Amino acid sequence: MKTSRYLKSLVVAPLIFSLGSVAPQIGISAEPSNALSLARQLNQAFIEVAESVSPSVVVISVIHSADSLEEQESSLLEMLPPEWRKRYEEEKEPKPRQKPRRTPSVPTGRGSGFVITPEGYIVTNFHVVDGAEKITVRFKDSKEYPAEIQGLDRESDLAVLKIKATGLQVAKLGDSAATKVGEFVVAIGAPFDLDYSVTFGHVSAKGRSFPGMGEIPYLDQDFIQTDASINPGNSGGPLVNLYGEVIGINAMIRGMNRGISFAIPSNLARHVVDNLIKDGKFTRSKIGVAIRGLREDQEYKSWVPGLDDGVIIREIMKGGPASKSDLKPGDVVVAVDGKPVKTSRELKELVSYKKAGENVVLDVARVDGDKKITNHKIKVKTDAVSEEGAAARRATIGKEEIQSSALGLKVEPLTRESAEKYSVEFEPGILVTEVEPLSPAAQSNIKPGDIITEVNRQPIKSLKDFRDSMKAADPKKGVLLTHSSEGSRSFKVLKEIGD
Secondary structure, eight states: OHHHHHHHHHHHHHHHHHHHHHHHHHOOOSSOOHHHHHHHHHHHHHHHHHHHHGGGEEEEEEEEOHHHHHHHHHHHHHTSOHHHHHHHHHHTOOOTTOOOOOOOSSOOEEEEEEEOSTTSEEEEOHHHHTTEEEEEEEOTTSOEEEEEEEEEETTTTEEEEEOSOOSOOOOOBOOGGGOOTTOEEEEEEOGGGOTTEEEEEEEEEEEEOOTTSSSOGGGGSOEEEEOSOOOTTOTTOEEEOTTSOEEEEEEEESSTTSSOEEEEEHHHHHHHHHHHHHHSSOOOEEOOEEEEEGGGOHHHHTTSTTOOSOEEEEEEOTTSGGGGSSOOTTOEEEEETTEEOOSHHHHHHHHHTSOTTOEEEEEEEEEOTTOOEEEEEEEEEOEEOOHHHHHHHHHHTTOOOEEETTTTEEEEEOOHHHHHHTTOOOOSSEEEEEEOTTSHHHHTTOOTTOEEEEETTEEOOSHHHHHHHHHHOOTTTOEEEEEEETTEEEEEEEOOOOO
16 A cells, blocks of 8 residues: 555656646736636536535435335336237246245335425425335435425326425525526436436426327426436436526436436426425316317318417316306417416416316407407316326326328227227227217228227237328228227228218
């Protein structure tokens, strides 16, 4: 060891001597240039943000029960393609004399979070603590506390924990609506067990959502996209602006080290977290309508000339709040309580924030038979979304569907749940959910619950397969459809009916 230190001194000493002898000859200016000065100020800004927010950030360690781990494993398996799921289940067949699984004694999950009140309330992601049997949070000063779950909200992927502590330093929630694309942001968390890692980047985009990407409810809500490096373990940690304000809660990544990450906006989180602290849950409100963005329905858009954005009321549910109002199918909602809406997601979020029983005021554009538009303000009294309603929404969200007007049918992916609903075998194919009367499909005796397996002899295993095959087909000449109905397989030639 002495030799090692001696060798190091031999290397370092000449460097110091050399620098000392050369420095006077370089002629370094006492005053840095404006560019260098600005760079140093920015450098100092990142340092100050990290130092000011880090004491409010916690590392979360979770121990799951064996049953909880199996449930998580099962839910993940449901998202796999059938052939992958089958292979995994075959490889995981229990072996003889296998010992029963016990509750793990070491952490089985890891994430991040931040303090939201001095009294020990901590915000993180739902998926970080879902199924937890034991939770421990640790601060930067190495103090550890056991934590209890105060409230969970699966729909937004948010959770609030409570620890027995007071006088904690709080991370301030900022206004995510004021966040600009391109501004600097800092992420703090524990990626890959590397506690209190600080990364920085920019806000890449706002208003991202991912409907139709699997049965995960929060994919259809608003996200901030950032290129700040986020990895497993950052989940639940803060995304902070240069004012030291939390503008997002890091939640998702798309691939490893691709610079595409997503955070739940602070304004959305504020509504949910306040309710989780107070009531342990967040009850959403509804008005009982089926809706669609005007830009997504070009056919109907031609009926409302001059109107570029809004949300179409496609259906008013029987007995729902909207059925007791002056709202009509075909109305286009352009604002909710004075706030403009362009997408279905925006309308749903603004309505869901209302307390059940409160009135919501909709600015509506209504078109008559002569395509004349009149403007109306319509009040609708909101109602609470029940637990059963939320569960039904989770069961259907992400189920993309395709309607073929030429054939007169609507299809969606075949899942184990839909197979059970229609009492059919789970097999590769897509499920027929609706058939229009007098359509080519109806005349060929195709019914809801039938499974389409081929189009023009091309195997159909997904909606993409169906969409691509129908693009290549000519319904006027005829489409060869192979399908399974009540356990029997057959094929039909469907031709588009002329005018």
